[in-house]
Amino acid sequence: MVAGSCPYRQNLTFQPISSIVFDKYIDMQRPTLSNLVADGKPIIVKLVEGTIVWGLKVYSGCYNAFEGESMDVFVARQPIFDRNKKIYAYELLFRSGASNHFPDIDGETATTSLLSSSFFTVGIDRIVAGKIAFINFTEDLIAKGTPHLFSSGKMMVEILENVDPNAEIIASCNKLKEKGYELALDDFVYSKKFEELLHLTDIIKIDFRLTPLEKIEEMILSLNKYNCKLLAEKIETYEEFKKAMSLGFNYFQGYFFSKPEVLKNKDLSVSQMTMIRLISQINAAEFDVSALGELVSHDVSITYKLLNYINSAYFGRLQPISSITQAISYLGEKGFKLFVSLIATSMLAENKPDALVKMAVIRARFLQLIGIELKKDSSEMFLLGLFSLIDAMLDRNMKEVLKQLPLTKRVSAALIDRTGELFIYIRLIETYETGNWVAFRYAQKKSGIEDKKVLDFYLEAIAWADLLE
Secondary structure, three states: OEOOOOOOHHHEEEEEOOOOOOOOOOOOOOOOOEEEOOOOOOEEEEEOOOOEEEEOOEEOOEEEOOOOOOOOOOEEEEEEEOOOOOEEEEEEEEOEOOEOOOOOOOOOOOOHHHHOOHHHHHOOHHHHOOOEEEEEEOHHHHHHOHHHHOOHHHEEEEEOOOOOOOHHHHHHHHHHHHOOOEEEEOOOOOOHHHHHHHOOOOEEEEEOOOOOHHHHHHHHHHHOOOOOEEEEEOOOOHHHHHHHHHOOOOEEEOOHHHOOOOOOOOOOOHHHHHHHHHHHHHOOOOOOHHHHHHHHHOOHHHHHHHHHHHOOOOOOOOOOOOOHHHHHHHHHHHHHHHHHHHHHHHOOOOOOOHHHHHHHHHHHHHHHHHHHHOOOOHHHHHHHHHHHHHHHHHOOOHHHHHOOOOOOHHHHHHHHHOOOOOHHHHHHHHHHHHOOHHHHHHHHHHHOOOHHHHHHHHHHHHHHHHHOO
């Protein structure tokens, strides 16, 4: 670690990503960061106060940092499943202009605000929870070596469909492979010009909706000679998932898991009916608080999850809580009711992908935090998010399920009719999850939530959901 010789030397540390020799350091007397010389490799300059500035370009031996207006970055994640419907990875969706590729952090265009955003400060791990992160990179960013900024063991370098597989790109990809990075080709359509790049590729992504079935079958035959796996994109129904499975795809991306598989007429299972009754009873306005403990204590699973959660590091308690009565006292009536509702709802999703429950939990916490921020009924907002996927959990019509629960008219209107004053918050989280940034911006403006709060709350919701696993 090298300290810069400048008036603010005691406040600076330099953390090279690779072996870099600094000939000059930052001159903090100027309002912008400049005059940092490296050997041409990507560097990070980290201020002790927490700001992180990423540098990519060296001009005539002198690194030029950057200045500009604030630019907020939004990052969402979309799950990628294996054949067992278990989460294999997450694709990160960035709000960076009109597309979802990694933001162009070239020194000519980026801003310090962009590069010290929450995403870069907290790192990828907090977003993908230990899974692999698929990140889209443009041709320019691949040529610059931008993917080297990230750990090779945690990232899949996703090469966009419009990248020209020229000699420079092939050379850059070879360097990535030498360093242990894995490569994926996005929205792939077979062409002989990709021959050399295909030998370096680990995963090929095929758009299942835009590509005719006959074309997909042809490409699969053509790709058999390459040592790569296939990922089906835009899988939005269980029928498409099953079809892609039958064609031999290894991975699946889309929101098929968040929709009812088939609307069923058969009765709910005994355990599902028990959970529905529990949720209904515990959220009834007239329910006696003194009877809460007795009701919940009859279910060993809920009791275990509750005590495990409340004694976790999240709360940092010195003395453990060992009874339902203590838990009620600690969480309060509202907090206790919400948590039991959450656990009971998660237990409704029998034989469903874990990602479905996790998405519902993230929505619940995200909207609860927004409710607190906007001084709305945070408990109502929590239930709004929690029950927003209950139709997919039970493979039932939303109206049929919700009529069994004591929800407010505002929550029912938002979830059943997709109208009313609370619907905009459902729209907010839905558009954020899918990276539909144009629609998200509209919903954000209508809701009145600040840019910075969105990512902060999203990351907090992810961490909270991971804690409950």
